[in-house]
Amino acid sequence: MLEVLNLHKAFGAHEVLRGVDLTLRPGTIHGLVGANGAGKTTLITCLYGLEKGFRGTVRDTAGVPVRQSTGLLPYEPYFYPRLTGREYLEFCLQARGRPVVDFTGWNQLLELPLDQYADEYSAGMRKKLALLALLVQDFDYLILDEPFNGLDLEANLLLKAVLKRLRDRGTGILMTSHLLGALTETADEISVLMAGRIQRHYAAAEFGTLEQDLLDSLHREKLGLLDALL
Numbered sequence: 001m002l003e004v005l006n007l008h009k010a011f012g013a014h015e016v017l018r019g020v021d022l023t024l025r026p027g028t029i030h031g032l033v034g035a036n037g038a039g040k041t042t043l044i045t046c047l048y049g050l051e052k053g054f055r056g057t058v059r060d061t062a063g064v065p066v067r068q069s070t071g072l073l074p075y076e077p078y079f080y081p082r083l084t085g086r087e088y089l090e091f092c093l094q095a096r097g098r099p100v101v102d103f104t105g106w107n108q109l110l111e112l113p114l115d116q117y118a119d120e121y122s123a124g125m126r127k128k129l130a131l132l133a134l135l136v137q138d139f140d141y142l143i144l145d146e147p148f149n150g151l152d153l154e155a156n157l158l159l160k161a162v163l164k165r166l167r168d169r170g171t172g173i174l175m176t177s178h179l180l181g182a183l184t185e186t187a188d189e190i191s192v193l194m195a196g197r198i199q200r201h202y203a204a205a206e207f208g209t210l211e212q213d214l215l216d217s218l219h220r221e222k223l224g225l226l227d228a229l230l
């Protein structure tokens with residue numbers, strides 16, 4: 001299980017995370033929602049060890065380093081210039097000391113031009129390539145920052161099916177999304193990050209309440225303001 005306990009992170013005087021507790025169990029899809037700037041990406045980068053200077057505990061309870069057991073899909077995947085899609089995939093595998101496998105099967109699904117330079121891909125193709133690099137490896141956990149963003153309709157549908165299958169095979173998946181429908185269709189639980197903490201945690205049976213809660217707060221705060229403007 002991946003475990004985050006009492007996580008605090010500040011950028012200068014700005015306290016972004018103020019005691020976040022979160023767990024990611026194997027065979028579970030855990031959705032993370034929160035407003036723009038709530039700290040979702042910060043939480044993920046702390047969890048993955050890309051951010052320094054945080055307080056609190058971040059660990060895989062199996063005693064394995066998180067980066068070893070876990071694959072990360074960053075919000076904006078980065079590719080080195082003059083590396084083809086295929087070379088990028090090979091690089092990802094070799095960097096982890098894994099044998100280079102045949103990408104044909106997975107790429108029949110994603111249909112990427114693997115022999116073109118990855119830094120010349122469109123935004124959606126870049127996201128697909130970064131996903132492909134995770135799918136060809138066998139991670140215990142996946143952390144996906146906005147995985148549906150930029151994907152075309154077919155890839156969106158495909159990704160939902162892939163995530164459910166991985167979950168059923170035991171992978172633990174933490175993902176952020178602003179598309180509530182994508183989360184409620186796939187996730188087993190959803191946490192809401194607000195004011196630096198997990199304000200509420202919803203089990204699948206309570207997802208209807210989550211939508212209603214968000215709608216209620218929107219009606220109360222923003223739609224009231226809109227009434228005054230239009």
Ligand SMILES: Nc1ncnc2c1ncn2[C@@H]1O[C@H](COP(=O)(O)OP(=O)(O)OP(=O)(O)O)[C@@H](O)[C@H]1O
Nearest residue numbers: 011014016034035036037038039040041042043075
């Ligand atoms: N390197 C940084 N230096 C200073 N402030 C930062 C840095 N990274 C993030 N922040 C701030 O931390 C806060 C949380 O940012 P973060 O990217 O984690 O939010 P988010 O929930 O992922 O937002 P979004 O939904 O827009 O992607 C924001 O106020 C942001 O400006």
